[in-house]
Amino acid sequence: MVKDTNGRDKNDDTDLDWDDDYIASDFTRRQTLDMFAAGGLMAALAPLIGGLSSPAFASADDEVVKIGYLPITDATALLVAHGMGYFEEEGLKADRPTLIRGWSPLVEGFVSNKFNLVHFLKPIPVWMRYNNKIPVKLMAWAHTNGSALVVGGHTDITDFSQLGGKQVAVPFWYSMHNIVLQYALRKSGVTPVIKAEGEALAPNECNLQILPPPEMPASLASRKIDAFIVAEPFNAMGELKAGGRVLRFTGDIWKNHPCCVICMHEQATSEKQEWTQKVMNAVVKAQIYASQNKAEAARLMSKDGEGYLPMPAPIVERAMTLYQDDSGYIDTGAIKHAESWGNGRIDFQPWPYPSATRLIVEEMNNTVVGGDTTFLKGLDPQFVADDLVEYSYVKNALEKFPEWKNDPSVNPGDPFNREEILEL
Structure with missing residues (x-):
């Protein structure tokens, strides 16, 4: 029996050999990941940061869009914006997005200014800004559900x-x-x-x-x-x-629910306003395209398309499209609110509803995590919704591209507000 580097049978029909490079790379980061997750980010990044005024937080001298992402569909808006040429349509130069194999190195790359446009799990910027004093701004939702x-x-x-x-x-x-x-x-x-x-x-x-x-x-x-x-x-x-x-x-x-969000450096949002607006225009346009063309977006991202994700098209297409019809998920109980909720397996709606941010902060206080959670005590949910999120650029983009209101999750009569529904 021939074993691979992870001790698995090379002839194993689970066919997971595609991820060996990712696993090997992530393993070298495991201690860093554990430390970051436990709240030791500032100590790990002290040489890069050196205080809030450090050049590590400064905007790049050029205005090239530099994207960092994980190989997941949460990055769809960023990858589609690049793959469809939407940044160029806005008059921007964009490097090919850089695939990163874990959340901790993505945070590190963002802090060191290797990237100026990223997606993070939504609670991560809360932790970054209020536990680690990193001037990150949440610019829009990257996707919902998923x-x-x-x-x-x-x-x-x-x-x-x-x-x-x-x-x-x-x-x-x-x-x-x-x-x-x-x-x-x-x-x-x-x-x-x-x-x-x-x-x-x-x-x-x-x-x-x-x-x-x-x-x-x-x-x-x-x-x-x-x-x-x-x-x-x-x-x-x-x-x-x-x-x-x-x-x-x-x-x-x-x-x-929101999952990943689009984040940028706060300094860029205040000092490069025209550039920031063009970036957000491209991101919002990409989300509208992905919402209306999920199968096409999946193929574009897959290794059978532009190769942003290492998975073949059928797997990415399943992840983007297979939900209610002929899936069997309703029968198994994987979906219990099919008719009343009407959402998809993954959806794309950019507006960062303040109600969801407030609920996240509240729920973070009820969630068991590794490391020190002192920063959460006394953290006002409304303050976070007002301070962490930059609403103006995404709202301008949504007004430029009103098709976003066609998403079933958006109430056209009151598109910027909603009630959060959390129900097992």
């Missing part, structure tokens, strides 16, 4: 209440995935915990651990974990290549 909890085929789990005594992977402590998962666990009578390997679990305790997204399908297939919750297309990969099945889509728990 994540799921996938359980292993070796388990008989059919409900969140059965996750007691199980091992579940999340991509980052400060993630929508961790927030939604722990909400569902608590509602189901299960206590989320973070325990060391080998430490005993009570029957009602679900142990959480961090894994980079590319490691999750392989870890599920090898039964190192019982389930994972992550962005697409790793859920589709888990279904097709790791014997997993979707227990529940997160967008069916929190209706049209």
Whole structure:
């Protein structure tokens, strides 16, 4: 039997060899990832930062758009804007986006000014700005929905209440995935915990651990974990290549929730206003295109298209399009609000609703994470909604491209406000 670098059979029909390079690269970052997730970001980045006035936060002398992204569909708006030439249409020069293999190195690249346009899991900029004093600005939502909890085929789990005594992977402590998962666990009578390997679990305790997204399908297939919750297309990969099945889509728990958001340096938003507006125009146009042409956007991003993502087109297309019709997800209970909610597997709506930001800050206080969470105490949700988010540029872009109101999640009569619905 021939083994690969991760100890798997090279002839294993799970066919996960495509991610070996990502796993190997992420493994070298594991200590950094754990430290970042535990709240040690400032210490790790002190040589780069040296205080808020450091040139590390300065805008680039040129005005080239420099994108950093993870190989997930959360990056769709950035990748489509580049692939469709929307930055050039706005008169901007844009380098080919740089694929990064973990959240911690993406944060590092952003702080060191290697990138001036990125997507982050929405709780990450909250943690960056208020725990680590990094002047990041949330510019728009990158997408809505687009994540799921996938359980292993070796388990008989059919409900969140059965996750007691199980091992579940999340991509980052400060993630929508961790927030939604722990909400569902608590509602189901299960206590989320973070325990060391080998430490005993009570029957009602679900142990959480961090894994980079590319490691999750392989870890599920090898039964190192019982389930994972992550962005697409790793859920589709888990279904097709790791014997997993979707227990529940997160967008069916929190209706049209934000997941990743578009972020920029605060200095750029104040000093390069015309440039910033052009960037946001391109991003919003890309989201409208992706919303209306999900299959085409999937193929463009896949390795069969422009190659931004390392997965073949059928996997990315499944992650972007397969939801209600002929999917079987309604029968299995992965979707429980199909008729009443009407959302997709992943959707694209750029407006950063303040109500969602407020709810995220509130839920972060209820979520178990590694590291010091002192910064969350006394953090006013309305203050965060007003201070973290820069609304003007995305609103200008939405007014330039009013087609965004055609998204089913938007109320045309009151498009800039909504009520948050969180329901298991």
